[in-house]
Amino acid sequence: MLLYRAYAKLILKVLNRQTRAMINPIENLNKLFDSRIRLGIMSALMVNADVSFNDLKELLTITDGNLASHLKALEENGIIKVQKGFIGRKTNTTYLATKTGEKAFRAHIEALEKMIRSTK
């Protein structure tokens, strides 16, 4: 009985979210990903286990300071994690997406897709 109720609740929750998204897809667009650079960072972290600071810099062709500020914003919101390691004696800072971050970015992509479909 308890299991059944939990199941029903879950279905309601999913349905509720879907109708809401249908009415207003923009609602699901995440403000955190409202920049080309952050989209780029997240795209790279979604398809790689981890990406180093330098590789991100090359990929996005931006300055250290600019990249660092975007990374900081994403980190503070729990979207990405920082890993400090060493290659030989050199420090090697890599970044990876958190579970929350992956989920949020997927939702963002879905919202973008819905935007395209809904206005067609």
Add this chain to the structure above:
Amino acid sequence: MTGQQQSLDDLQHIKKMMERSSRFISLSGLSGIAAGTCALIGAIVAYPYVYGHKDIFVDAAAGNELVRTGHFSVILYTWLFWIAAFTFAAAVISAFIFTYIRSKKQHIPLWGTTARRLMINVAIPLIVGGLFLIKLIQANDIGLIAPACLIFYGLALVNASKYSLNELRYLGYGQLILAVINLKFMGYGFYFWAIGFGVLHIVYGAVMWTRYEKE
């Protein structure tokens, strides 16, 4: 609508960034055409030594002496070895040049994480294949050399497709199919080799070039 256009642009940007960060995408179709052409020229030069009656030894006296003693270094005294080595070097260098030009056009650095990943994964089947080929030559199993080349190279390409352009997979399948057919027609390895390394490369390169690079 601008909102729609914006979303579409964002999605395309995401796709591009995912590809750029995980795959080596600068590989040029012209590299395929160049490498295939080198292979065909190499095959034409080598033909009279394989099926014709040209003496295969650069230095006949030294060659025959080594054959008598059965030493493996005899291979260094054959024309075929040097033709093969030269063909390989020419193919790699010409392929490199066109890919270098394309990476410059795309503003992607040639050497990076994606290039390294691709190199390692291509090298694994090729190095093992090379060792296997040396053993085949030592065992005098000449008929198996061409199909073995095609098999290891085909597997390397299928593996490479995960770290570079997806279409490399089909070039790999082509080499593997040729190798299997070759096993049914032993003695014609030379022709299968020329089709695989020459014709297939050129066809693949031409298709890729018209699809992605032609302006």
